[in-house]
Structure formats: structure tokens, C-alpha cells
Amino acid sequence: MKIKVCGVKDAESILQASKSGADYIGLHFYEESPANVLMLPTYAGIIPDRGSLTLADIKNQPKRVGVFKDEMPQNIITRVVNFDLDIIQLNGHESPIIIRNLRSTINPDIKTNIEVWKALDPTTESYSEYEDCVDAFIINRRNEKFIQEYTGKKPFLLSGTFSENDINFIRSIRHPQFIGIDISYALDEEKDNYSMSKAMLFMEKTYALLKEN
Secondary structure, three states: OEEEEEOOOOHHHHHHHHHHOOOEEEEEOOOOOOOEOOEEOOOOOOOOOEEOOOOOOOOOOOEEEEEEOOOOHHHHHHHHHHOOOOEEEEOOOOOHHHHHHHHHHHOOOOOOOOEEEEEOOOOOOOHHHOOOOOOEEEEEOOOHHHHHHOOOOOOEEEEEOOOHHHHHHHHHOOOOOEEEEEEEEOOOHHHOOEOHHHHHHHHHHHHHHHHOO
16 A cells, blocks of 8 residues: 655655654646746746755655646656656646657666556546556546546555544455556645645555554
């Protein structure tokens, strides 16, 4: 059972997530997110090319997931390099052709064995179109029908806000391709998003139970 904390913005939060047992941390790279991770200009070119996070001193880090939404491929590649991303998560309307081209550009010349995850809306997108170009799907927990009917070969994580009240729900999912949850954490608590403190409290109290699933 894997746990991803999404919307981490600073090195201290990554350290907290690491200590709490997160398997993945999600870094948002799109402007409308309140947890958007900035790039700092070095004035060496048009595209900013220095990351705003200093992560080198954090040991035993979870895998880094860069979350993008209809972003230009060159900007994704810049962040893969500067933030040493392990996984690219695409939350927009990226087509299978775009994803295949992105993968072939990055792997192996820029980074070997990088994974690509696709946030899928089952009401408008067919998972069969993406199965040959992604490594996993992100599905909103509200799509219970999809969870029951999914027959694809790629694993999926459920995304959303979770609390201790959801533990039994999570543990009841017996789908063979279900591999974990994606805890949505954002900076704006007034919009019913997770604060980092809430996310860490949830993980500390429930991580062991989820791992047993």
C-alpha cells in the first residue's frame, strides 16, 4: 500500500513527509495551484532554470512526482532535470501522442526509467487509449463505479482528501490494480484542502494500518 502526499512546496514539508512514511511526494508545477513550486530565473536564457527547493540534504526522500497540467514539454523537461523528478504526473488533457513523445525525449538521454502517471477522468477519457504510454493512473476517489469496473493492466492510485474515517473504505478495496492513495494537500485550508499538519497527522495515525492492507 503506497501513500503519496501531493502539494508539498518546501524542503521542510518534504522532510516531514519523509519522516511520516510517505512513499511519494507531489510537487505542483502549474500556476493555478496554491502549492505551485516556483522556478527562479538565472537570466541565462528565456526559461528559468534553477529550482526553488534545495533538497540535497534531505536523506531517505520519497520519490518525487512532478505534477503538471497541459504544460509545454520543454518546461516539463526543465523541471525533471532541476528537481531530479522520478515521476511525471499529467493532470490536464495530454494526448497519448504527446505522452509518447515526452517519454521518448526524456528516456534515456535525460533521465533513465522515468515514470509517467496520468490523472484520468473516466467520464471523458478512456484508459485503454493510455495504457501503452503510462505507468499508472490517478483516479479521484469519487469515481467508485470506475474502481469496480476497471479491467486495465496498469495500477492506479485514488486521489482526494482522506481522514481516519476513510481507513475502512480504503482497506475494503480489493481491486488487484489498486496500489495506494494520493492525499491532496494544499496551502489554502479555507477551501477544504489538507494542510500539511493534517496530512501528517493522518499518516502518522494510519500508515501502519494501511501498509497491512
